[in-house]
Amino acid sequence: MDGREAPRGARNPAVVAAARLHRSRDRKETGRTLLEGPHLLEEALAAGVTPDRVFALPDDEPTFRLAAEAGVTVVRVERAAMERLAGTETPRGPVAVIAPLPAVLDDGRDLLVAWGVSEPGNLGSLVRTAAAFGWGFAWTPGTADPWSPKALRAGAGAHFRIPMSPVSGLDDLGRWQTLATVVSGGEDPAAIGAGRWAVLAGEEAAGLPDEVAAACDRRVTVPMPGGTESLNVGVATGIVVYQLTRNRSATL
Structure with a gap:
C-alpha cells in the first residue's frame, strides 16, 4: 500500500487483527508477533525477516523509505490506531507484524537458559x-513468551542476533555443562574454569527449583560483600555470564 492512501482507523480489520497479537493465545494461533519502533524494525530487516505488514503514522517518512527499500507493505494509520497497536504510551511507531525466527539450539556457543x-x-x-x-538463548516451559512485544522491546534487537530455542528441560542440555545460579551456597563465578556452559536463571522471586539446581553440574553465587540480600535476575545473570566469558578469554 502506498503513502497516498487514507490512514486507517483504530477499527480497521487489519489494525484490530494485529492488535490482538498482544495476547499470547493469538500469537500461538497465528505464529506471529508485534515489534515496535524503528530500531527493532531495522534489526529485523537486517536479519532477513520480512514483516507481513508495517503500520506507520502518515508523517513517518523514515519508515516509508526503509520499507520501500526492503519491499515491505506499509499501512498508514491514524494516531488512535497506532495507540491501539503499540504497547507504549504516546507511541510514534512503526509497528510491524512478523513471524519469530526459527528455533536454533547452537551447541557451539555457551547457553543462557531462562527457567520459568x-x-x-x-x-x-x-x-x-x-x-x-x-x-x-533457551527457555523452558512455564517461561514467558520471549517473542512477546514486551520481551522484544526489552531485548532491543538482540532476538535477531543470536540463536534461540525452547527446551523441555535438563535432558535437552546434555551437550553443555549445566550451571545453576543460586542466591547462596554456590561457587564464585570467578572460580569457574573454561567449559561449554549452560547457565540456568530462575524466576526472580523464587529462583530455580531446588531439584533443578541440585541436578545441575555446578552451582554459582554472585558474591555481594555489600550485604544486599539478592540482585535482579538480569543483573545477577549478567555478572555470571560476563565472568564466565572473561574466564574463557583468560585461558585462550
Whole structure:
C-alpha cells in the first residue's frame, strides 16, 4: 500500500487483527508477533525477516523509505490506531507484524537458559545479555513468551542476533555443562574454569527449583560483600555470564 492512501482507523480489520497479537493465545494461533519502533524494525530487516505488514503514522517518512527499500507493505494509520497497536504510551511507531525466527539450539556457543522467568521485561533483558556476550538463548516451559512485544522491546534487537530455542528441560542440555545460579551456597563465578556452559536463571522471586539446581553440574553465587540480600535476575545473570566469558578469554 502506498503513502497516498487514507490512514486507517483504530477499527480497521487489519489494525484490530494485529492488535490482538498482544495476547499470547493469538500469537500461538497465528505464529506471529508485534515489534515496535524503528530500531527493532531495522534489526529485523537486517536479519532477513520480512514483516507481513508495517503500520506507520502518515508523517513517518523514515519508515516509508526503509520499507520501500526492503519491499515491505506499509499501512498508514491514524494516531488512535497506532495507540491501539503499540504497547507504549504516546507511541510514534512503526509497528510491524512478523513471524519469530526459527528455533536454533547452537551447541557451539555457551547457553543462557531462562527457567520459568515469567516477567517479559526480565526475559528480554536476559536475551540482550546473551547477545552481548555471544551466547545462545533457551527457555523452558512455564517461561514467558520471549517473542512477546514486551520481551522484544526489552531485548532491543538482540532476538535477531543470536540463536534461540525452547527446551523441555535438563535432558535437552546434555551437550553443555549445566550451571545453576543460586542466591547462596554456590561457587564464585570467578572460580569457574573454561567449559561449554549452560547457565540456568530462575524466576526472580523464587529462583530455580531446588531439584533443578541440585541436578545441575555446578552451582554459582554472585558474591555481594555489600550485604544486599539478592540482585535482579538480569543483573545477577549478567555478572555470571560476563565472568564466565572473561574466564574463557583468560585461558585462550
